[in-house]
C-alpha cells in the first residue's frame with residue numbers, strides 16, 4: 001500500500017541531505033555556503049523523486065533460457081545518461097545493477113548497499129562549477145534472478161533559475177568560461193526533447209570543437 005506520509009518524510013530527509021552535501025561542496029570550493037543549496041531550498045524548486053523497479057530479466061525470457069548458460073540474462077534496464085539536475089541522491093535494495101562510466105569509458109559496477117546513499121553530480125552542478133565537478137554517465141542493468149528497486153531524488157532549482165558558471169570559480173581556476181548561461185526550464189525542455197544518451201551539455205558549451 002502507498003503511504004504518502006512516509007514518502008513525504010523520505011523526500012524531506014533526502015532534500016536535507018542534499019542541502020548539507022551542497023553546503024559542504026560550496027565550502028570546499030570557497031564560495032558562499034548556500035550558493036548551491038539555496039537553489040533547491042526554494043518553494044518552487046523543481047525537485048522530483050523517482051522509484052525504479054527492475055524486474056528480474058528471466059521473467060521476460062521464460063524458464064527455457066534459464067538452463068541455457070550461453071544466454072546472458074543481464075540486460076540494460078535504464079540506458080546510459082547523466083542526471084540533468086543539480087544533485088541526485090540514490091538508494092537501492094541489495095541487488096547490484098548500477099554502473100558508472102570511468103574516464104576510459106569503461107563501465108564500473110557500484111556495489112549495492114541499502115544502508116548507503118549514492119550521490120551523483122548533475123549536469124547543472126557541472127555547469128556551475130565550470131567543469132570542475134563532472135556529472136558522470138551511468139546506467140542500470142537488470143539482474144537475471146533478482147528484483148532490483150532504486151529510489152532517486154533529483155534536487156533541481158526553480159524553472160526560471162539562471163544557471164551558468166560561477167564567476168568566482170572561473171576566476172579562481174583561471175580557465176575560460178566553459179558554458180553559457182541558461183534557465184533550468186530551457187535545459188529541462190531540451191533534455192526531454194533529446195534521446196536519453198545524448199549529451200545535452202555540449203549544446204551549451206561556449207566553444208564547440
Ligand SMILES: O=C(O)CCC(=O)C(=O)O
Nearest residue numbers: 050052078098140150152
Ligand atoms: O536505478 C539506478 O540505479 C539508476 C537510476 C537512474 O540513473 C535514474 O533514475 O536516473
Ligand SMILES: [Fe+2]
Nearest residue numbers: 081082083138
Ligand atoms: Fe540517473
